[in-house]
Amino acid sequence: MRRTLKLSLFVLVLLGLVGGSAAYFLAQKTVTLTVDGQAREVDTYADTAGEVLADEGLDPASHDVVLPGVDSVVGDGDTIVLNRARPLALTVDGVRSDLYTTALSVDGLLDELGYRAEDLVLSASRAERLPLDGMDLAITTSKDVTLLADGQQRVLTTTAATAADLLAEQGIALSETDRTSLYPDQPLLDQMVLQVTRVQVADVTDVQSVDYRTVETPDPNAFVGTRTVTQKGVEGEQTVTWRVTVTDGVETGREQVGTAVTTPPVEEHVTVGTKAKPAATATAVSATADGLNWAALARCESSGNPRAVNPAGYYGLYQFSLSTWRSVGGSGNPIDASADEQTARAQALYARSGAGQWGCGRHLFG
Numbered sequence: 136m137r138r139t140l141k142l143s144l145f146v147l148v149l150l151g152l153v154g155g156s157a158a159y160f161l162a163q164k165t166v167t168l169t170v171d172g173q174a175r176e177v178d179t180y181a182d183t184a185g186e187v188l189a190d191e192g193l194d195p196a197s198h199d200v201v202l203p204g205v206d207s208v209v210g211d212g213d214t215i216v217l218n219r220a221r222p223l224a225l226t227v228d229g230v231r232s233d234l235y236t237t238a239l240s241v242d243g244l245l246d247e248l249g250y251r252a253e254d255l256v257l258s259a260s261r262a263e264r265l266p267l268d269g270m271d272l273a274i275t276t277s278k279d280v281t282l283l284a285d286g287q288q289r290v291l292t293t294t295a296a297t298a299a300d301l302l303a304e305q306g307i308a309l310s311e312t313d314r315t316s317l318y319p320d321q322p323l324l325d326q327m328v329l330q331v332t333r334v335q336v337a338d339v340t341d342v343q344s345v346d347y348r349t350v351e352t353p354d355p356n357a358f359v360g361t362r363t364v365t366q367k368g369v370e371g372e373q374t375v376t377w378r379v380t381v382t383d384g385v386e387t388g389r390e391q392v393g394t395a396v397t398t399p400p401v402e403e404h405v406t407v408g409t410k411a412k413p414a415a416t417a418t419a420v421s422a423t424a425d426g427l428n429w430a431a432l433a434r435c436e437s438s439g440n441p442r443a444v445n446p447a448g449y450y451g452l453y454q455f456s457l458s459t460w461r462s463v464g465g466s467g468n469p470i471d472a473s474a475d476e477q478t479a480r481a482q483a484l485y486a487r488s489g490a491g492q493w494g495c496g497r498h499l500f501g
Contacts, residue, residue, distance in 0.1 A: 164211035171219055172239055183208055184215045193217060198235040222269035228276055229296055229322020240264050241272065250274060256294045280323055284331035286383075297322055298329050312336050335381045338392065345371035347400035357408030360467035368403025371396060412473060427485070427499040429478050435495030441477060442470040453481040453493065463487070 166187060168177045181187045185205030188195060195201050198220035209215060218237040223244070225232050238244040242261040245251065258273035275296045282289045284307055295301035299319035302309065309315070309331070316330040323329075347368035357363065373396045380388035430439070433452040437443035441452050448456055451469030455477075460469050463483040465476075472480075490496030 164209070164213075166209055166212070167214040169214065169216045171217070174214075181209070187215055188217060196220065198237075200237050219267060221265045221267055223265070224269070224271040226271070226273040228274070228278070228324060236265065238265060244272070245274075250276070252277065254294060256296070278323060278325035278327075280326075281328045282331075283328065285333070293323070295323055301329060302331070307331060310335075333383050337379055337381075339377050339379050341375045341377060342397075343373055343375055345373050345396060345398075345400045347371070347403055349403045349405060351405050351407045353409045354406035355409050357406065358410050358412045358473070359408050360412070360471045361408035362466050363406045364403060365406055366402065366404035369401035371400030372398040412471065425482060428501055429481065429499070431498035431501055432481075432493060432495055433478075435498045436493060441472075441474045444470065452477045453484075455480070455484075459484065459492075 163178060163180055165176055165178050167174055168187065168191065169175075170193065177187065177191060179187050179190060181190055183205065184201060184203055184207050185195075187209060188201070188205070195205065195217060196219070200216075200218040200220070202216040203209070220235040220237050223234050223236050225234060225248075236244050236247060238247045240261070241257065241259050241263045244265065245255070245261070254277050256275035259270070273296070275294045277292060277294050280291050280293055280295075280301060282291055282301065282305065284305075291301070291305070293301055293304060295304050297319065298315060298317040298321050301323060302315075302319075310333075312334040314332040314334055316328065316332075317323075347370055349368060352365075354361070354363070373394055375391060376393035376395075378388075378390045378392045379386060433439045436454045437452050439452065443452070443454070444450055445454055450457070450460070451472070452474060453469075455465070455469045457468065460480065463480045465472065465480050469477055469480070484492055485499070490499050
């Protein structure tokens with residue numbers, strides 16, 4: 136090959152190399168990359184924002200924010216912003232939600248969510264940064280709650296998170312039996328009403344009488360209808376235990392839970408006549424030693440019939456009412472007693488109350 140031809144070829148190759156190097160260096164650009172607020176300059180040959188991020192080892196997740204978009208072409212001097220999202224378990228007044236945020240701090244998150252009040256109660260400092268792997272954050276807002284307790288009604292402005300927190304804040308202690316209108320761990324919301332109901336349960340005792348039992352013994356020597364008390368009965372005593380429920384000072388329940396006899400009753404013993412009575416006669420009025428004409432009174436009252444019955448409720452020779460008969464010691468019905476007994480009872484009535492007991496009382500003196 137001629138020397139001049141070789142020289143020409145060399146010059147052409149050299150020019151190609153120089154031109155390619157110039158083009159390569161001309162394709163390089165400098166962009167500003169801001170990641171989570173931290174900016175730095177990056178020299179790159181990448182054409183798009185996504186390629187720049189990939190070259191820097193950054194792979195945006197679905198909740199991350201990239202400006203401009205990953206497919207946008209970038210030139211020299213452009214800025215790429217990547218705000219990475221943090222998972223957040225957020226509880227506001229007891230209500231939990233899971234979300235993602237690109238805020239870098241708790242304070243920035245509050246601005247992002249619109250919580251700008253200064254009296255919020257937070258589980259973390261406002262200045263605390265949000266880590267990439269997320270965090271749990273509880274926010275308690277101020278709310279107006281009506282509290283009904285111990286006879287008072289108050290409207291309170293509070294940042295207590297739950298009903299139990301509000302009671303603790305107000306120094307209200309609950310017994311095991313007290314009740315509240317809200318569950319202790321129930322979140323408090325604005326305009327809620329929390330009512331405390333005081334419930335007391337106590338055992339009380341009551342002393343009551345116990346009836347005695349009557350034991351009857353047949354007496355063949357006494358006429359039918361005759362009853363004689365040989366041992367007087369005495370009532371006993373028992374203690375009854377009640378479980379009493381008092382709600383806000385008013386008794387609302389009473390349940391018997393026990394009974395104990397403290398003094399046993401004494402039985403009453405009575406002999407009961409079984410001997411048949413002699414047949415009654417219409418003329419059987421014995422002579423009496425009191426000088427009164429009981430036969431004449433009997434004839435006027437009952438025609439002298441020991442078994443006479445007046446439908447108005449009077450019985451026997453002297454027309455006793457049952458209550459009057461018993462008041463002078465009689466038992467049963469006067470018509471079942473002998474004439475002698477009826478006369479003896481009539482004499483007892485006269486001695487007590489005089490002849491005015493009978494409409495025919497004047498016959499006693501004739």
